[in-house]
Amino acid sequence: MPTEHGRILVVGGGSLGLYLAGRLSLAGRAVTVTQRAGSAAPEGGIVAEGDEQWQAPAVGFTIADDRRGPYSQIIVAVKSHDLPPLLPTLAALGDATTEYVFLQNGIPWWWRHADGDGTAPALARTVAVVVHHAVERTAPGRIRVRRAGGERYLCGRVSAALADARDTALQTLVTGWQQAGIPAEYADDIRGEVWAKLMGNATLNPLSAITGATIGELATTPATRAVLLAGMGEIARIAAAEGSALPSTPEARVRRAEQVGAVRTSMLQDRLAGRRLETGALLAAPIALAERHGIAVPVLQTLLGCLSVPLHDKDPNVRT
Structure with missing residues (x-):
């Protein structure tokens, strides 16, 4: 056959x-x-x-x-x-x-x-x-x-x-x-395409899993938009060190996220369902490459650190 x-x-x-x-x-x-x-x-x-x-x-x-x-x-x-x-x-x-x-x-x-x-x-x-x-x-x-x-x-x-x-x-x-x-x-150039997608996956996915917000909300809220832009800039610098020039800028990528609207990322869906998160491939691996090239990635490290804390319901007996 x-x-x-x-x-x-x-x-x-x-x-x-x-x-x-x-x-x-x-x-x-x-x-x-x-x-x-x-x-x-x-x-x-x-x-x-x-x-x-x-x-x-x-x-x-x-x-x-x-x-x-x-x-x-x-x-x-x-x-x-x-x-x-x-x-x-x-x-x-x-x-x-x-x-x-x-x-x-x-x-x-x-x-x-x-x-x-x-x-x-x-x-x-x-x-x-x-x-x-x-x-x-x-x-x-x-x-x-x-x-x-x-x-x-x-x-x-x-x-x-x-x-x-x-x-x-x-x-x-x-x-x-x-x-x-x-x-x-x-x-x-599939490697360049990997980096182009990772620009969104390494920022939108973790930030959505931390905040519970949709892609559109993250892209249009000034505080989270600033985090996205900074994290995407870090990914772009790692990609350049690995020999890949990205086809779009962080600003253009965030504008595309605005158009997606009220969509939950797969990582947010996984976290709400109690499933294991893809932090290794999306965050730990690019952070390791950044360290190899001597590139500072404080946003990516912060996102990874935040996701290391298990998600749990707030204790109703604790007043805030």
């Missing part, structure tokens, strides 16, 4: 994993979503609400210990802190033609990775995807999709040395996603 018509495995049943699985299934692809052990398969498959309304009943669901390859695409859509135990297991699920597709925020696992240690898929068959799309998981198998304009799934090889406009396998993947209604695009 040709690779482009082969089976697809989506690792992770969160918002983006469900969105991609549903869209690809509706386009006629055989898609399986792997979930944590003990998770039940949602009745009726995947249901999208909001700005997109569709149902994908043919998506298969399985648990982590019951994944049978090989697959033509393995789409990894879990949080960055859930990746370490998964990476060594992925190669056994594919073959020589499998594309390994990663959709994580922040500084990714492959940033300084070198092939040959057997702990991860080969970089030559690894695709990074930087996502600009608001999708929220509202219940098992159900998502709410928001289209505010500018939705993009930017796909690129993880190393500049591997990027090639003649990369037919990557172009086939992008084309297939587009035909499924996913706004995928080829990215010439």
